[in-house]
Amino acid sequence: MCFLMETRLDKEGFVQLYDNLPYPNRIIVKYPDSSGGLALIWKNDIHMELINFSANHILVKVKEVDGFEWFLTCFYGWPEANQKEKSWKLLSHLKDFVEGSWLCIGDFNAFLTSSEKFSKQPPINGQVDAFREALDICQLEDLGFKGYPFTWNNKRPGEANTRIRLDRAVAMKEWREKFQLNSVTHLSSHASDHLPIILQSRSFGHNRIRRDQKFKFEESWFLWDAYEAVIRKAWNQAEVEGAGLDPIQEKIRLCGEDLLAWGSAKTISDTEEIKSLQKQVEKLIAENVTPESKAEFLGVSKLLDELLLKQEIYWAQRFKIS
Missing domain, CATH: 1.20.5 (Single alpha-helices involved in coiled-coils or other helix-helix interfaces)
Structure with missing residues (x-):
């Protein structure tokens, strides 16, 4: 499944742009104005039931193949400082609909510790404490992450640069005990001020192994x-x-x-060059922003976009054939 935020699209606009994605099931939430917008998309082999939604969340119940049920909230917190209290009230309200295991993922537009913000401006302790208190009330615990520590970058040069870990996954104890091998990874991005995050939820059992996707070793791999x-x-x-x-x-x-x-x-053309460019992007993101590094970032991003477009066309054709 995939959760998208700030799409700025209604249902018709989303279908027009993303109808070729292999996710036939969709929940599209449009903001009253032209900004924002949420979308949750998933494949047919995932059993999901919509509970409720708003302009800032989507709450669903997921049923695993072994019968285990858990609740998923895709969350988008209010970005304005004077509106953040609404985020924590909404989170507390959603807890009333949860019976058992609960996972919440998204952009909370808040952070938990001073180390999660890199900026000349010091963090506001009251906002940090309010976020931590909201998670405690809901019995939600941060799942941690792998990768670059900040998920948002305003990309301004010098002392005006700010980087914060705004995006995360949090879960109740019951969910963490079920999926003990879970991992959250911050991926790289050159086209957005946010980094995408990926959550892999794994348990010790074999209930998540799909029979139609058995592992097969390819002899051609020996050539590498x-x-x-x-x-x-x-x-x-x-x-x-x-x-x-x-x-x-x-x-x-x-x-x-x-x-x-x-x-x-290894079967996709330009893969190695794409990986090389992505590493350059990651390196530039981690460095202090200067006019020179910004120009280099734009150049690398332009080339990366061209190669990714080729790859997208390749997979789109492959998907239609299959």
């Missing part, structure tokens, strides 16, 4: 010198707990996912 290093890295990074053969089987499965993702990319 890097395949052995990919296997070693994936195996060493797969952190699992437990006794018996289950942890070993889980490590094999996770290793297979990483290897499949790496191997699949």
